[in-house]
Amino acid sequence: MPTRTITIDPITRLEGHGKIEIFLDDRGDVERAYLQVPELRGFETFCVGRPAEDMPQITSRICGVCPTAHHMAATKALDDLYQVQPPPTALKIRDLVYNAFMLEDHALHVYILGGPDFIVGPDAPKELRNVVGVIQKVGVDAGKRVIAMRRRLRELISYFGGKVIHPVFGLPGGVSKGLAAADLPGVKQTAADAVDFARFTLQLFKDVVLKNDGYLKLITSEAYTHRTYYMGLVNSRNQPDFYAGKIRVVDPSGKEYASFPAQHYLAYIGERVEPWSYGKFCFLKPLGWKGFTDGPESSVYAVAPLARLNVAGGMATPEAQKAYEEYVAALGGKPVHHTLANHWARVIEMLQAAERMRELADDPGLTGTEIRSIPTAIPKAGVGVVEAPRGTLIHHYETDEQGLIRKANLIVATQGNSARMAMGVEKSAKALIHGGKVDDGLLNMIEMAFRAYDPCHGCATHSLPGQMPLTVSIRDAAGLLIRELGR
Amino acid sequence: MNHSEVPGIETSSNFTSTSRRTVVLGLGNPVLSDDAVGLAVVSALRKLLTAEPIPGVDVLASTRAGFELIDLLRDYGRAILVDCLTLPDPQPGRVHRLGLEDVAGSTRLVNVHELSIGVAFQLAERMGIGMPTEIEILAVEAADTCTIAEGLTPAVEAAVDPLACKIYADLKRRAPAEEPPDTEDFRNRRAFYEPSTD
Numbered sequence: 001m002p003t004r005t006i007t008i009d010p011i012t013r014l015e016g017h018g019k020i021e022i023f024l025d026d027r028g029d030v031e032r033a034y035l036q037v038p039e040l041r042g043f044e045t046f047c048v049g050r051p052a053e054d055m056p057q058i059t060s061r062i063c064g065v066c067p068t069a070h071h072m073a074a075t076k077a078l079d080d081l082y083q084v085q086p087p088p089t090a091l092k093i094r095d096l097v098y099n100a101f102m103l104e105d106h107a108l109h110v111y112i113l114g115g116p117d118f119i120v121g122p123d124a125p126k127e128l129r130n131v132v133g134v135i136q137k138v139g140v141d142a143g144k145r146v147i148a149m150r151r152r153l154r155e156l157i158s159y160f161g162g163k164v165i166h167p168v169f170g171l172p173g174g175v176s177k178g179l180a181a182a183d184l185p186g187v188k189q190t191a192a193d194a195v196d197f198a199r200f201t202l203q204l205f206k207d208v209v210l211k212n213d214g215y216l217k218l219i220t221s222e223a224y225t226h227r228t229y230y231m232g233l234v235n236s237r238n239q240p241d242f243y244a245g246k247i248r249v250v251d252p253s254g255k256e257y258a259s260f261p262a263q264h265y266l267a268y269i270g271e272r273v274e275p276w277s278y279g280k281f282c283f284l285k286p287l288g289w290k291g292f293t294d295g296p297e298s299s300v301y302a303v304a305p306l307a308r309l310n311v312a313g314g315m316a317t318p319e320a321q322k323a324y325e326e327y328v329a330a331l332g333g334k335p336v337h338h339t340l341a342n343h344w345a346r347v348i349e350m351l352q353a354a355e356r357m358r359e360l361a362d363d364p365g366l367t368g369t370e371i372r373s374i375p376t377a378i379p380k381a382g383v384g385v386v387e388a389p390r391g392t393l394i395h396h397y398e399t400d401e402q403g404l405i406r407k408a409n410l411i412v413a414t415q416g417n418s419a420r421m422a423m424g425v426e427k428s429a430k431a432l433i434h435g436g437k438v439d440d441g442l443l444n445m446i447e448m449a450f451r452a453y454d455p456c457h458g459c460a461t462h463s464l465p466g467q468m469p470l471t472v473s474i475r476d477a478a479g480l481l482i483r484e485l486g487r
Numbered sequence: 488m489n490h491s492e493v494p495g496i497e498t499s500s501n502f503t504s505t506s507r508r509t510v511v512l513g514l515g516n517p518v519l520s521d522d523a524v525g526l527a528v529v530s531a532l533r534k535l536l537t538a539e540p541i542p543g544v545d546v547l548a549s550t551r552a553g554f555e556l557i558d559l560l561r562d563y564g565r566a567i568l569v570d571c572l573t574l575p576d577p578q579p580g581r582v583h584r585l586g587l588e589d590v591a592g593s594t595r596l597v598n599v600h601e602l603s604i605g606v607a608f609q610l611a612e613r614m615g616i617g618m619p620t621e622i623e624i625l626a627v628e629a630a631d632t633c634t635i636a637e638g639l640t641p642a643v644e645a646a647v648d649p650l651a652c653k654i655y656a657d658l659k660r661r662a663p664a665e666e667p668p669d670t671e672d673f674r675n676r677r678a679f680y681e682p683s684t685d
Contacts, residue, residue, distance in 0.1 A: 042635045061518045062635060132609045144614055151558060158679060
């Protein structure tokens with residue numbers, strides 16, 4: 001019999017709005033915990049009747065967090081819709097921009113959103129667990145480096161995308177702007193500096209996190225471990241590819257379960273609705289929904305850095321590969337089921353993204369002038385997929401023969417992780433709350449269970465919330481508020 | 488970073504700045520109903536300024552915030568931010584005038600995605616980046632920020648032009664006699680972040 005409810009709302013440092021509700025039984029132990037997410041309304045209505053070519057612009061505005069991921073997934077869906085193959089130079093430019101974006105976005109998470117948990121420390125007072133606390137710990141020069149690198153990566157993206165508020169870059173069959181030979185040295189310099197920056201971040205992670213036994217224990221603790229399936233894009237050598245490739249799924253033992261092109265996603269990905277959340281929970285459709293459960297009987301899968309490294313046989317670039325080998329060895333082999341290892345995997349992906357940028361900058365084909373194939377086919381349906389920083393992102397459009405949208409469907413990354421996140425919140429709540437004892441540190445530990453995924457609950461609302469960033473409501477069995485705590 | 492003292496400027500706070508230019512920055516998501524109100528206000532203001540310019544005023548718009556606030560605001564002397572505000576029991580269209588101190592304590596205010604304006608300013612200060620010494624945040628109460636749609640709800644729409652006019656009048660009242668120095672850096676920011684007026 002649940003006697004009271006604890007609500008954490010809204011979650012601090014989570015991208016988008018979310019709310020955690022914890023139901024305690026009469027002994028004050030956790031009976032059930034829910035992660036509730038609001039969902040934006042009206043996406044399909046908004047899209048129907050619009051020209052498909054508008055989708056890269058529209059979808060990139062829906063989310064202010066990963067606009068480049070939506071822009072690129074939409075652009076790839078247009079390639080598919082018009083059955084057009086972009087010229088090699090266009091693909092290289094897309095790949096370069098995409099890897100710059102991945103690096104920039106991952107850096108944001110490492111230093112600002114998730115980093116404070118580890119760099120500052122999970123038990124540190126809340127007022128220090130933010131980017132200013134991170135700077136205090138790593139030093140002002142490191143902070144300046146982060147800011148400068150981020151700005152330069154954004155400038156690189158803006159070079160191709162134009163105005164930040166109205167990006168125009170991906171077109172069906174190519175891109176809108178090529179790279180002038182005169183600007184190549186600048187790109188090479190940015191790529192070289194990006195590699196240095198990623199190395200520096202990996203070293204920092206090793207020094208601050210991995211040399212601390214307490215943190216390592218936390219990462220590998222059972223409270224933060226779930227044996228699920230994993231999904232991610234890989235190239236033909238089964239290495240992570242953020243921009244292209246096939247979707248690969250491995251089972252909880254690490255064995256390949258499926259490998260398929262994005263166009264077949266409906267055969268593999270099912271979506272489940274629960275009465276307590278507006279969000280949808282993805283699962284592996286051929287297995288059927290088996291509930292919020294892990295292990296061999298699970299049909300839950302995860303996406304994002306941990307998942308991408310689990311579906312891969314190794315990394316696509318040499319230094320990232322070396323870092324990956326250390327990671328796998330330190331965490332006891334693959335697949336790695338520890339949710340908090342997402343942070344480490346993210347840093348390794350930063351290195352691959354930077355090294356990939358450097359490879360592309362050194363590719364003579366990057367400055368080619370043929371950047372677009374003109375579509376001629378009559379459109380019907382198109383599917384595009386990329387690895388967003390937060391996991392596999394799929395855009396699917398159906399149009400009439402004029403290319404006007406009839407149906408639009410998105411599978412966003414956070415949806416892929418939503419079932420595992422819900423399991424994680426409940427498991428850590430159960431491990432950390434006993435006899436009704438709930439303090440700030442414990443609540444942060446629960447939030448860490450899902451912050452590792454870098455969840456982004458599908459909205460770019462910038463509104464100023466008119467309340468404290470974190471409130472805890474405790475209700476009795478009748479739903480009456482008996483206690484309220486605020487940070 | 489490269490900022491120097493400019494004669495005639497009083498630096499009354501901890502933050503230093505280099506320019507007598509003022510920036511008006513609109514924040515929001517253009518396809519999320521009332522979330523776009525900040526963008527709508529700066530577009531309206533841009534039109535007023537095009538019709539009758541005021542020296543030393545730049546108008547910018549951003550769909551993000553967080554780190555970008557540092558990139559967009561640094562080196563300006565004065566900043567006016569326009570954003571939307573969600574309250575539990577809203578009175579859509581009502582405008583609140585807030586100071587940095589009203590939002591500085593929060594980890595989330597202004598941008599839920601990255602860092603708050605308060606933390607952005609703390610960070611800039613620690614990095615030695617010159618930020619505006621005078622900050623004003625104009626927040627418009629929203630009715631709906633969850634529906635993907637272009638256009639504002641009627642009460643919020645009705646607040647746009649009056650607010651743009653108020654900001655214009657205030658800028659006009661405090662306008663410098665002549666155009667303060669412009670830089671390449673400011674011009675670049677305008678090239679990428681000026682709001683659309685269509």
